[in-house]
Amino acid sequence: MSSSTRRRRIVRTAVGLAAVLVLSVAGAGAWFYHRLDSNITTFDAGGVATERPPAPVPVTPGASVPVNVLVLGSDTRDDGNADLGGGEEGVGHSDTAILLHVYADHKHAVGVSIPRDALVTIPSCKLxxxxxxEPRTNQMFNSAFTIGEFPQGNPACTQNTVEALTGLRIDHTIVVDFKGVAAMTEAINGVDVCVPNDVNSHNIKLRKGLQKLSGQPAVDYLRARYGFGDNSDIGRMKRQQAFLSSMISKIQGLGFSLPTLLPLADAATRSLTVDEGLGTAMKLVDFTQSLQGIKLADITFVTTPWRFSGERVALVHPDVDTLWKLLREDRTLDGQSTGAVDQGGAPPSPAASSPAAFGASPTTLSPEQAAVPITLVNGVGTPGLAGKGAATVRAQGFQNVTLDATSGSRLRTEIAYDPAFKTAADQLALLFPQARSVEEPGAGGIIVTLGRDYHPVAATGLDAAGPTTGPTTGPTTGTTAAPSGVPTGIAENSRGADTDPCNNLTFG
Known part of the structure; x- marks a missing residue:
C-alpha cells in the first residue's frame, strides 16, 4: 500500500468522539506510540459487572459486528481542571454521557445522549x-459516576448502569475531562459553533452568533446551562451534539497534517481515561481505523425520549424501549437493517423477537406495572443466568429490569416483593412457577433471586447467530415487527451530524 493511500485512509477515521478518532495518526512513528502509551490512563476492569448483555455474534465467520462506545465527560476539578471549570476540587460527576452505536456495516453511527438527571436504576457497583x-432505584443517572467517590470517578459503575438500562453490551468506555476538551480544540485551531444568544451568567460569557471557539470558551460552551432557554440540561445536550458534529467535520477536513494532528493526538490521550481494551496507542489506532468508512451525513445524534418529572427527568416508554431495541437489533432509527443484510445475513425474524420465543405467553401490562423496578439476582453463580432470566421477564413487557451478579448456592427461586407491587409479582410468578413468593415491605420493588431449580428455556435466542436474531437482555416493547417509521419520541429528539450548526440549540 502506498504512503499516500495509507494517509487518506487514516484521515477518514474521524467519527463519534474526536478524542478517539484522530489517534490513528500515531502510525507516523513508533516513538510517538510510546509517547501516547505513557499518556493513557485506564480504569480497573474489576468494577465491570459480571452479569452483562451478551456480545453480538457475527452473521458469518469473520463478519463485522456492531460496536458500542460509552463517552463520558467528567467535570472533575482535580488535576488542574478547576481553572477551566470552577467550583471545588473533589470527585467529579459525568454530566455528559453519549452512547455511540457503530452499526455492523461500519458506515453508520448513532450517538445517544442520556440526560444527567434521568431517573434510572443503578445496579451493583464496586467500591x-x-x-x-446494593442496586438503587430511582437515582439520577449521573450519580453512578460518583459511587465510591473515586478521585477520577467511577466509569465502570456508569458502564454497568448503561448496560442494565439498554441491554446493549458496552465494548469501550472513554472519559474526557475539561483539560482535554480545551487542549483538543486548540490543537485544531478551534471549532465552529453557533451561540443562540448572548450569555453572561455563572462566570460564563459568550457572544451570540456563529464563531470559532477553542480552549476555555469551548469548555464554557459545552458546560453552560444558565443563560440559554429554560436553563435545563436538555438544551445543553443539543449544543453538545452540535459541537461534536462540528468538531468531527473540522477533523475530517484537515487532511493528513502532522503539525496539526500529532499535537491533537497528544492532547487527546493526555485527557482520556479508557477501559483496558483501549489501553494502548496501538489498540486505539486499530479501533479508529475500523471506523474509516463513516461519513458525517451518516451520523445521527438522538436524546433518549424524556419528560420532566418534577426537578428530574423520566424516560418515556415505550419510545425509549423502542430506541434500545432498534440498536440491539442493529437497525437504523427508521427500522432499516444495516449490518445483518450488508454482511450477507438474513433480516431478523419477527418471531424471534416475540415473547413466545421464550416459551411463555405474552402478558398485557399497564404502564404502571411495566415500570415496576425488578432486579434479577443470580443466586447460583452460573454465568449468564440472571441475564437469561431478565430476558424472559422483559419479553413479557416489564421495562425496568436490572441484573445483580451476586453468587451463592440458593436452591429455590424466590420472588420478594413490596406489597404495593403484588399484582406485578403475581404475573412474574407465572414465569417462574417453581418460585416461592415472599412479601417484603419496604423492598421498593421486586427482587427475583434465581435458584438451582431455575432452568432457562433453551430457545431464548441469546445464543442465536447474528446480532439481530432473538431478544437480548435489554427492555423491549413486546412488538414483533420492526418499526415502519421513526417513533415520535425519537424523531423529536434527533439531530443529523450534518445539520446547520445554528439550528435547534435551545429548549424551553
Whole structure:
C-alpha cells in the first residue's frame, strides 16, 4: 500500500468522539506510540459487572459486528481542571454521557445522549474497599459516576448502569475531562459553533452568533446551562451534539497534517481515561481505523425520549424501549437493517423477537406495572443466568429490569416483593412457577433471586447467530415487527451530524 493511500485512509477515521478518532495518526512513528502509551490512563476492569448483555455474534465467520462506545465527560476539578471549570476540587460527576452505536456495516453511527438527571436504576457497583453496593432505584443517572467517590470517578459503575438500562453490551468506555476538551480544540485551531444568544451568567460569557471557539470558551460552551432557554440540561445536550458534529467535520477536513494532528493526538490521550481494551496507542489506532468508512451525513445524534418529572427527568416508554431495541437489533432509527443484510445475513425474524420465543405467553401490562423496578439476582453463580432470566421477564413487557451478579448456592427461586407491587409479582410468578413468593415491605420493588431449580428455556435466542436474531437482555416493547417509521419520541429528539450548526440549540 502506498504512503499516500495509507494517509487518506487514516484521515477518514474521524467519527463519534474526536478524542478517539484522530489517534490513528500515531502510525507516523513508533516513538510517538510510546509517547501516547505513557499518556493513557485506564480504569480497573474489576468494577465491570459480571452479569452483562451478551456480545453480538457475527452473521458469518469473520463478519463485522456492531460496536458500542460509552463517552463520558467528567467535570472533575482535580488535576488542574478547576481553572477551566470552577467550583471545588473533589470527585467529579459525568454530566455528559453519549452512547455511540457503530452499526455492523461500519458506515453508520448513532450517538445517544442520556440526560444527567434521568431517573434510572443503578445496579451493583464496586467500591474502593472491594465491596459491591446494593442496586438503587430511582437515582439520577449521573450519580453512578460518583459511587465510591473515586478521585477520577467511577466509569465502570456508569458502564454497568448503561448496560442494565439498554441491554446493549458496552465494548469501550472513554472519559474526557475539561483539560482535554480545551487542549483538543486548540490543537485544531478551534471549532465552529453557533451561540443562540448572548450569555453572561455563572462566570460564563459568550457572544451570540456563529464563531470559532477553542480552549476555555469551548469548555464554557459545552458546560453552560444558565443563560440559554429554560436553563435545563436538555438544551445543553443539543449544543453538545452540535459541537461534536462540528468538531468531527473540522477533523475530517484537515487532511493528513502532522503539525496539526500529532499535537491533537497528544492532547487527546493526555485527557482520556479508557477501559483496558483501549489501553494502548496501538489498540486505539486499530479501533479508529475500523471506523474509516463513516461519513458525517451518516451520523445521527438522538436524546433518549424524556419528560420532566418534577426537578428530574423520566424516560418515556415505550419510545425509549423502542430506541434500545432498534440498536440491539442493529437497525437504523427508521427500522432499516444495516449490518445483518450488508454482511450477507438474513433480516431478523419477527418471531424471534416475540415473547413466545421464550416459551411463555405474552402478558398485557399497564404502564404502571411495566415500570415496576425488578432486579434479577443470580443466586447460583452460573454465568449468564440472571441475564437469561431478565430476558424472559422483559419479553413479557416489564421495562425496568436490572441484573445483580451476586453468587451463592440458593436452591429455590424466590420472588420478594413490596406489597404495593403484588399484582406485578403475581404475573412474574407465572414465569417462574417453581418460585416461592415472599412479601417484603419496604423492598421498593421486586427482587427475583434465581435458584438451582431455575432452568432457562433453551430457545431464548441469546445464543442465536447474528446480532439481530432473538431478544437480548435489554427492555423491549413486546412488538414483533420492526418499526415502519421513526417513533415520535425519537424523531423529536434527533439531530443529523450534518445539520446547520445554528439550528435547534435551545429548549424551553
Amino acid at each position: 474502593p474497599s472491594g465491596r459491591w453496593t
